[in-house]
Amino acid sequence: MSAQAPPPHPPVPELSVDRGSPVPLYFQLARRLEAAIEGGALPPGSLLGNEIDLATRLGLSRPTVRQAIQSLVDKGLLVRRRGVGTQVVHSRVRRPAALSSLHDDLEASGLRPETRLLVDRLEPARAEVAAALGLPEGTEVRYLERLRSARGEPLAYLRNHLPVGLLDADAEQLEATGLYRLLRAAGTTLHSARQTVGARAAAPGEAAALDEPEGAPLLTMERTTFDPTGRTVEFASHLYRASRYSFEFQLLVRG
Structure with missing residues (x-):
């Protein structure tokens, strides 16, 4: 039986370049x-x-x-x-700098988010977490660890600390939808947030979870979220694959 010829390459869309432009x-x-x-x-x-x-x-x-x-x-x-x-391979997921959840952003982009709950426990708040949530150090808080995927591959490693009693969602709900949607359904209004974006190398466990080599670049995001009264409702510390993900910022010119 003769070997089957490989399928022809799809037509490349119009990719004209301006040879007179100073842009390479x-x-x-x-x-x-x-x-x-x-x-x-x-x-x-x-x-x-x-x-x-x-x-x-x-x-x-x-x-x-x-x-x-x-x-x-x-x-x-x-x-x-x-x-x-x-x-x-695929297009990179681009997330706007807005108070929204990754789950909702993926859905809005036409992607089907998948979530795996890794940790759901009560633990005493260490100093950093307590300060972010406005609680005394050692206060019991709810800690969540989740792995968010799209297109069949991991995109983000999500860590969230919440005040106890704020959310009563179970594992099935936490894997079925986004955290912000659950908070709103529970009666919490999300008003504003303070967010910091950075980057660092992946530690061994993080690299394995995100299907990246050890030391691969990861985007980091820390966010403290407030309700209209100024009460802190969440402290998030997330990791994103730099090869699959980016943040977008809209800047306004002043002066």
Whole structure:
């Protein structure tokens, strides 16, 4: 029986570059490829072929194409597969800097979030947690640890501390929906938050949970959330895969 020919590469969408622009051609190509991935014109699994094939189809030099592809490989949008060529992995999840839950943001992006509850216990608040929640050190608080996934792969490692008695959700509810939705259903109004975003290397356990190599870059987010009276209702300390996730900020010019 003869071997079946591999499927043809899907047509690459219009990726014209401006050769008279001072912006490097590789950067223009990378931006247009990224836009095609984010917009769905190049869905996950799409094959772009090898660099020679892609350069020929786009009328660009091989070094230009190689540099553009490498920039998107570094972002986690493309992957090189031996014998196959360059393949679209997926678009990165982009989260706005707003008081919303990751679960709701994923749903709004058309993705189906999946949550695995790792820890749900009562524990004495250490100094940092007590200060964030406005409680005496050692006060009993509810501690949650969850792993949030989308597209069948982990995106975020979520750690939350809550005042005892604020939320009575069980494991099934905590895995079925987002924490903020549960808090609102329980009668808590979320008014504002103080948030800090940073980055650090993944520790061994975190790397294993997030399917990243040890020491891989992770985005960090700490958030203290308040109700309209100024009472603290949550202290969150979350980790996100930098290769799959980013925060977006809208900045206003003053002066």
